[in-house]
Amino acid sequence: MLIKDFKRDFYDNLQRQRVLVLVAFDVDALCACKVLQYLFHCDQVVYTVVPVDGLQGLEQAYLENAEGIRHVVLINCGAMVDIVELLQPEEHVRFYICDSHRPVDIHNFYNAIQVKLLMREDELSAIPSYDEVFRDDDEDSNHSGDESDDPDSGYKKKRFDDESILRRQERRRWNEERVRILFDYSKFTSYGTSVALVMFESAWKLSKDTNSLLWLAIVGVTDQYVHFKTPRDKYMEDVIALQSHVSRHNQRGSDGESLLSINCSRISFEEELHLNLFRHWTLFDSICHSMPIACKLRLWTLKGQKRLHEFLAEMGLPIAQCKQQFSAMDMALKSEVKSRMQQYMNKYGLENQDIVLPSFTMQFGYRNLLCATDYVLACAATLESMDSSKLQTDNFLLASDILQRSNPEKTDAALEAAKVQQRSLMSQVQSSLDMHQIISAGPFLYVFVQEGTADSRFFSQPLSLIRLARFTLQAHCSVTRNKKAQSLPLVLGAPLSLEEGTCLVIGIPPLDTDDERKNFFGKAFEQAAESTNMTVKCNGFDSFIIEMRVEDRSKFFDALISILQ
Incomplete structure (x- = not known):
């Protein structure tokens, strides 16, 4: 359920309670956590902060810290999965999700009791209506109707109820339509407003904002732009909104000098x-x-x-x-x-x-x-x-x-x-270009960071991997003679664990879709894994980054090519 009143529906509920705060490993989440910590310090709210690096870490952190907890705040994690289904909490536990990942899982949105969303309402307008994805009536039985004795034959003859058949057909059509609607809703992943900015605006409404909190909101918004999560237009909108707060907190005198x-x-x-x-x-x-x-x-x-x-x-x-x-x-x-x-x-x-x-x-x-x-x-x-x-x-x-x-x-x-x-x-991008490692697979480009490369260890982390993928794609488009390069996405792989033989694979959208920054690789990776019966892990909170075995890479890419063609 979407929170309409931050103070009434969220902050007041946490007073005189012990709160568990689960925070994702990214800069925006860290900034939002710092803002929330300041608010808790102001009102002496007892809390525990636990950083989590993925869905597995989220489950583990909740299990280890859930005792005696009634309120759990999730920062930049938990929105894209059914959090109640994942964590299996007791009925009295309430989850407050402040997450910029989109799309939001429909179960989180329509759960009016245990899940509360701290997000901007205008960013959730694409969620399907309740009647399109949920149905309250029980599933019809396969057979229904009256049974009567046939005196001529000596056995019972079942008469099929035409009304029951029509209900089953209607139910089947509804299920097919539901699958289509959910696929259209979840086929692209994107990002909403910075969680640090959402938290700062909430602090402002509580009249508890400071210059330091404003700086945290600025860093959170900038983090989204630096890591290519939001387009420039969205970044500029947030910058303009922040500028008014900067003027308010950093007033200048008539001579232009700061009064601070x-x-x-x-x-x-x-x-x-x-x-x-x-x-x-x-x-x-x-x-x-x-x-x-x-x-x-x-x-x-x-x-x-x-x-x-x-x-x-x-x-x-x-x-x-x-x-x-x-x-x-x-x-x-x-x-x-x-x-x-x-x-x-x-x-x-x-x-x-x-x-x-x-x-x-x-x-x-x-x-x-x-x-x-x-x-x-x-x-x-x-x-x-x-x-x-x-x-x-x-x-x-x-x-x-x-x-x-x-x-x-x-x-x-x-x-x-x-x-x-x-x-x-820069060194890895130069190496990929000099050795002509960026290859066109038809519907997308792909490149792999070679095992044993001096700096490959840096790219076993998601933030570095995102920046490398974008740098590689933009550099390739600047040198290639292929006019279609601007419209081709990139898939990049990097070694994760040499001992376990695993690698990270990331997919990013083409440059000519920069105005939207919507990524379709999360759903594409999922379909490719299903079609090959492969085991891939999407342990992080970004579905377009997966972990897989190196030996399965070629089979996976063949399936991905056939899906995207």
């Missing part, structure tokens, strides 16, 4: 350079590892590197300045980088959206200026850390500390880890 103390966190809206981590890197490296410019200039090639040198020279940026830390560059050059890039971008086939991104920056004191994209990449690198000495829970807590800005050293270490990830992405 220098020791307070200050958020500013501006057109940021669309370059990854450029404030904490060299300008040259940042350009080379930023997908839009790297793909347009083909910076993995010698010719592309030459064009970049020409671009920098024409802008009047000395290469020696560009290859030192951005913070150490000449102040006059730093202040003019954006305007100079916009001045000469058309000559090099670049567009304004390749150069700038409307976004926000946050500054605490005189130092530590960070943009929202930097925070997203730093937190994502921390959540998917390859440090084998740390548990996933440790990574979750460390990412939480980074969002709290309590330890600049941890933030700096996370930014360095993010740079390592960016280098690995």
Whole structure:
């Protein structure tokens, strides 16, 4: 059931109760969790937070922590499955689902007692009506009618009831129509509004919003854009909504100066350079590892590197300045980088959206200026850390500390880890292109990260795998002569466990559907597995990422080709 009043239907119910909060392993979910924790601290609500990395982890976390729990909050997990069927809770347990994954399972939507949805109502308009998918009458028996003795034959003769036959035929037609409706409803997966933004707006309605909570909402919205979950138009809508809150919390005087103390966190809206981590890197490296410019200039090639040198020279940026830390560059050059890039971008086939991104920056004191994209990449690198000495829970807590800005050293270490990830992405894309590993299978493109590749370990995690798949597809479309490439989706595989012989497979939609960002691979993977009787795992909360055995890969792809043709 959809919650209409956040305070009455959700927040008031949790007062003086112990609450279990299950949080998915992504940046948006982490930000939403931080907002909810702040609200709980304000009203002294007792709670337990448990991070979960998939459906199996969700079941395990609930079983281990369900004792004495009456209220469970699920953040970015649980919406796409029948949560009551999955967890088999006691009747008194209530689930509150704040999840951006779509489509929402119909059982969650129509369960008026145990399941409450914290979502925007306008994003659930496509759900089928109750009468189309549920039927209250009992199934008719196969045979019905009167039985009478036949005095001539000496045995009983059954007369079929014509009305019963008609009812069974109508029931069969209704079931067929129900299957069609549910297939049409669930064939595409997509994402709704950031859960961090939903939580922040709820805090605002409770008059408990702060500048720090606003920053968490900004990071959550940016995370959706960085990981290609929402199109640019949706991102801009959310940015415009956030901008009014930024103006309210960061008021400026008549001279344009902020009225906040220098020791307070200050958020500013501006057109940021669309370059990854450029404030904490060299300008040259940042350009080379930023997908839009790297793909347009083909910076993995010698010719592309030459064009970049020409671009920098024409802008009047000395290469020696560009290859030192951005913070150490000449102040006059730093202040003019954006305007100079916009001045000469058309000559090099670049567009304004390749150069700038409307976004926000946050500054605490005189130092530590960070943009929202930097925070997203730093937190994502921390959540998917390859440090084998740390548990996933440790990574979750460390990412939480980074969002709290309590330890600049941890933030700096996370930014360095993010740079390592960016280098690995670029290196893998270059390798795939140089070795011509991206192959057309007819209805889609596919490529596999080779086992034993130096950086393959990074791509056993979903967030890195999503960014790699998108970077690979965009880079391929920029170099290929195949005019149909823009309309072809990509399937990418990466090794998961060499000991168990398993791999991760992800499918992403083609570039020419960027305005919608709807993904059909979840249903396609499911049908391919059913047609081959293969065992594949969709343990994560994104159905377009599955786990399978390497030896079954060719058979699975043959089935996938036949389904998508």
